[in-house]
Amino acid sequence: MHLSAQILKDIVVTPGYMSLSDFTAACQAAEEVGKDIPDILVFRGFLSEADLGKLIAEYFHLPFADVKTKLIPQETLQIVPEKIARKYHLVPIKTTDHELHVAMEEPQDLEAIEYLKRQTGLTIIPYYSTDQDLSRGLAQYKSNIKREFASIIAQNVKVAGSQTQAEDLPVIKILNTLLEYAEAEKASDIHIETLENDVLVRFRVDGVLRDIINLPKVIQAAIIARIKILSSLKLDEHRVPQDGRFKFAIDGDSIALRVSIIPGFYGENVVLRLLTETARPLSLEELGFTQANLITVQAAIKQPHGMVLVTGPTGSGKTTTLYSLLNILNTSKVKICTIEDPVEYGIHRVNQIQVNTQTGLTFAKGLRALLRHDPNIIMVGEIRDKETAEIGIHSALTGHLVLSTLHTNDAPSAIPRFLDMGAEAYLLASTINMVIAQRLVRKICQTCIVEYQPPLEVTSQLAQQLGKHELNQKYYRGKGCDECGQTGYKTRIGVYEVFEVTSKIRELIISHASSDAIRDQAVSEGMVSIFQDGMDKVASGITTIEEVLRVVRE
DSSP: OOOOHHHHHHHHHHHHOOHHHHHHHHHHHHHHTTTOHHHHHHTSSSHHHHHHHHHHHHHHHHOOOGGOOOOOOOHHHHOHHHHHHHTEEEEEEEESSSSEEESOOOTHHHHHHHHHHHHHHHHHHHHHHOOHHHHHHHHGGGHHHHHHHHHHHHHHOOOOOOHHHHHHHHHHHHHHHHHHHHTTTEEEEEEEEEESEEEEEEETTTTTTEEEEEEEEGGGHHHHHHHEEEEEEEEHSSSSSSSEEEEEEEEEEEEEEEEEEEOOEEEEEEEEEEEEEOOOOHHHHHHHHHHHHHHHHHHHTTTSSSEEHHHHOOTTSHHHHHHHHHHHHHHHHEEEEESSSOOOOOTTTTTEEEEGGTTTTTTTHHHHHHHGGGGEEEEEEEOOSHHHHHHHHHHHHHHEEEEEEEEHHHSSSHHHHHHHHTOOOOHHHHHHHEEEEEEEEEEEESSSSEEEOOOHHHHHHHHHHGGGGGGGGEEEEOOTTTTTTTTSSEEEEEEEEEEEOOOHHHHHHTTTOOHHHHHHHHTTTTTHHHHHHHHHHTTTSSOOHHHHHHHHOO
């Protein structure tokens, strides 16, 4: 529902849900970065998406439908054809003998309601739902895409034959269906692996690889050639790795795909990384920061200078966190420059540079060049060597706010990591404002969540770390359903350790104290360990104890 600033003001300011000054700032930010005001209200943490949706529905005297938590039966979806649902941006959610309940972004769209009434012969009961919710609801139309995909393969590749047969295959349709299926499953990566007798397609969903389908060997060359054409790669090169990228539009969303092709023993293998460009950035609350950690993070990024670091292993969501921080900081009053490898998402009004080792453009050289562009805020994709560390520290000392990532197991270990790279302790104490350590855990599917008792080996492991007196809490898991692909999990959330550099911590850094001593001091000052943050999410029914133990090893 496209609402004017005045109506939104009446909805959220007049009843006192937020202040007029915050609302005015949100309106200004929306205009500056080219986003809708509701997106800014949610992203900047003023209101949750569900709360804002309920307030809008209440204002217009309509029921609210939280579509993202509903598993809509296929027979209900089929009442309204997918093409019509996408045209009017609505989702049928429930039906009775005489009524069809429909979630809509525009519940006052009389044309859509009248059309549905004529086509179904039912009385239409409109509900209000947010744009993001409806997009998730519309994705449920794709739940049968695996059968569609298998059907396409079966119809067109009944027997492996000659090269002529392979060239006649509808490769474009096969690849497009594969990409649509990956997007419907919310896969982060597609792996196309050439084996001896066939081609294995796997998706990485919520950080875990799943086997999807085995394609006949005859299709391998045509599929890889199609990907090379889209990525502007060399078709006749099969002996060296190649990297590229292309874009693909699905249901109005622009998906950027990073492509990596490497030669294998039985042929070339491909990995496609999917990045949704049109999605609203996640707020810090949606990423999984607790209220206490939010206060610390917001205070640190409001500092005019210093360093904010995010640590964790590859694939732990560090870049996503940095992008969320950049989007909060992105206003007309500051200039933001980044040096990244690679640039994953384009951010409006931010100057982004991609590392290119072939031309000699490294993190250090790019950072040095950015300093001549008079930035207020700098983001360095990763600090991995002495030169980059030194330039980053001196940038923070000379009035810049520097954001970057580092590979350490926990937040306090960032200090000795810098010292190992040759940084001076007194400079670190003066520049580092905050370090965030993070991991990603899978969330329990809320459709099939049940209470359960963890196995003995899990509780024994917990007892060693927490003590038996702390084990008396409820535990939850997903028993598996169609909504989560029988895994019991759906989407991921972060677990965090937010380490604020206080005056006492600075004294320890200058005295070259060990990371254990620094950690003990931070905990005594209120820092919640990454393991404890995970346990808090277990107690809240957000994730399972097995997930926390899998990704967080203390």
